[in-house]
Amino acid sequence: MGAGANLHGRSFEEVLETIFASADDLLIVDPITDAVESLTALATTADDPPRIRVLADESLLKDVMDDFVVASNAADHVDAGTLTIRTGSSGHRNPLAVANGTVWSLVAVGDNVAALGTDEDSFVDTVDDLYESQWQIASDFDLRTPPISRVRETLGAEIGEQTREDFDATLDALKSARSATAEFDEVTLTLLVAARNDVLLYDISKWGEDVGIASKATFSRTKTTLEDEGLIRTEKVPIDVGRPRLRLKLNEDRFDEATPEELAAVTLSHSA
Structure with a gap:
């Protein structure tokens, strides 16, 4: 476990904001609704957001993008090239975040959210290889809401x-x-x-x-x-x-x- 790799906060937005601060390329796998909404909100307010890729279950994406505020802001980021959304699921119980040589498992319990992370090289490389291969075969999500x-x-x-x-x-x-x-x-x-x-x-x-x-x-x-x-x-x-x-x-x-x-x-x- 890399020193200081674990993160804690009161919301997904708070935890993801810390990851945003140092990330160049952020991959989110199997996010829940709150995580997608937080990603969209952070990308809207951040001065220099990372390149964000989201690999998520299609039915979840349809539900969360039924919200005009979330979907129209997400469409802005897609147009700008900051955000790419594809459909697919790994079956994980918790969302995963991968950025800058660290893998986090995002866990929500009550009013608290934790990102339990590791930067152990061989494990991170294995995760990178697995989800990059899944990303390559995944289909783009059809976001129909205008920016x-x-x-x-x-x-x-x-x-x-x-x-x-x-x-x-x-x-x-x-x-x-x-x-x-x-x-x-x-x-x-x-x-x-x-x-x-x-x-x-x-x-x-x-x-x-x-x-x-x-x-x-x-x-x-x-x-x-x-x-x-x-x-x-x-x-x-x-x-x-x-x-x-x-x-x-x-x-x-x-x-x-x-x-x-x-x-x-x-x-x-x-x-x-």
Whole structure:
């Protein structure tokens, strides 16, 4: 056991942050949900993150990437070349982290996380050879969520800077307000923000489909649900040719000031 190889913390994020500090190339094998979420969060905040490779069970990846915040940030790192995700499982009970000549077994017990490590050369070489061979035959994970940077950039350019600012503020409020397990519907979030800014349904749904959030049909169905629940209303806007377009508006009877925090709370309650 290499001196000082073991790490302890209150969360995966705390332990992985220590590994990040000295790693150039980090391989994570069989992570649990908390570990994937922590990796994504750390890669987002780190000034110079290592190159990260994740080899994980496909069903776990699908579950964790169902979270828009995690998936859209992960997509940013994939686009930047910082993160590569492939599907595969070794059957280990605990996640493994391999970086800079050390192998750690990541163990979570209650509110504590430990990384039990060794830097014994022959063992590390064996682990490297085993998982490099598994990595080479593994398939890339199909991450269908668009990168959050692209969402923000195109929302501001195509819909308006105020709408983008409201989207960012509401998303930040959502991340602060929700519990660790609470999920929310990004289409609901987008439509509420659009309604706060009197955006046309056609414009926001076309943007949403083009950027990869959801189809126009999904936006339309969600709009109808929000309208039926009295959260938003629509006004017809005549156009030169064809049917009138619908302008989205918040139902003032359901909102006090429609702050980002209020929109976030409504989004969470609607998604529950």
